Amino acid sequence: DIQMTQSPSSLSASVGDRVTITCQASQHINNYLNWYQHKPGKAPKLLIYDASRLGTGVPSRFSGSGSGTDFTFTISSLQPEDIATYYCQQYYNLPLTFGPGTNVDIK
Amino acid sequence: QVQLVESGGGEVQPGRSLRLSCAASGFTFSSYGIHWVRQAPGKGLEWVAVISYDGGRNYYADSVNGRFTISRDNSKNTVYLQMNSLRPEDTAVYYCAKEVYSSGWPPVGYFDYWGQGNLVTVSS
Numbered sequence: 036d037i038q039m040t041q042s043p044s045s046l047s048a049s050v051g052d053r054v055t056i057t058c059q060a061s062q063h064i065n066n067y068l069n070w071y072q073h074k075p076g077k078a079p080k081l082l083i084y085d086a087s088r089l090g091t092g093v094p095s096r097f098s099g100s101g102s103g104t105d106f107t108f109t110i111s112s113l114q115p116e117d118i119a120t121y122y123c124q125q126y127y128n129l130p131l132t133f134g135p136g137t138n139v140d141i142k
Numbered sequence: 143q144v145q146l147v148e149s150g151g152g153e154v155q156p157g158r159s160l161r162l163s164c165a166a167s168g169f170t171f172s173s174y175g176i177h178w179v180r181q182a183p184g185k186g187l188e189w190v191a192v193i194s195y196d197g198g199r200n201y202y203a204d205s206v207n208g209r210f211t212i213s214r215d216n217s218k219n220t221v222y223l224q225m226n227s228l229r230p231e232d233t234a235v236y237y238c239a240k241e242v243y244s245s246g247w248p249p250v251g252y253f254d255y256w257g258q259g260n261l262v263t264v265s266s
Contacts, residue, residue, distance in 0.1 A: 081253065
């Protein structure tokens, strides 16, 4: 199985700050990497697919990059509504696996 | 609009069984693979199982393989997750999720719509 790691596990930033989360796969996964946003009591939301493509209706302050084993997710200007847990997920092969998540909070 | 609604959750004793349902609407259900993903209390997301658009293929996480069975009834636009020999560590909110693209096998592997989740509690 492909193991996914994320860092940091949590972060606190001010409104307007640039926020970066990294995700690493235990083996090469090309660009088969997604990022989801999950708020308590809500369904997860697909933000980024294919490592760097913006999901439907997703604000442009969200972006992703990377290929192979190392990936980055960025919020260019943190907004109050971005408080959530963010997960990377590989779909290179089954079983699908998620990273452990990064909790993002407002300072 | 696309909707996925889970039902069938609740509290059950260890070793017992439960069947979750995921009722879908708003898209051509018989063309899409459907996944189950769960989140244990205080934990992250864990992928559980997938079934192909026609029900002919499926795949499970190691943690549930041999105990859970995923199936679908395309005439009822519903996917099921039969959970047997339940353990306390199966306690979680279970989500069903729709594949982004209509495809065969292997599944595309990511999801554009999710249900709101259904809580399963395994406790004595």
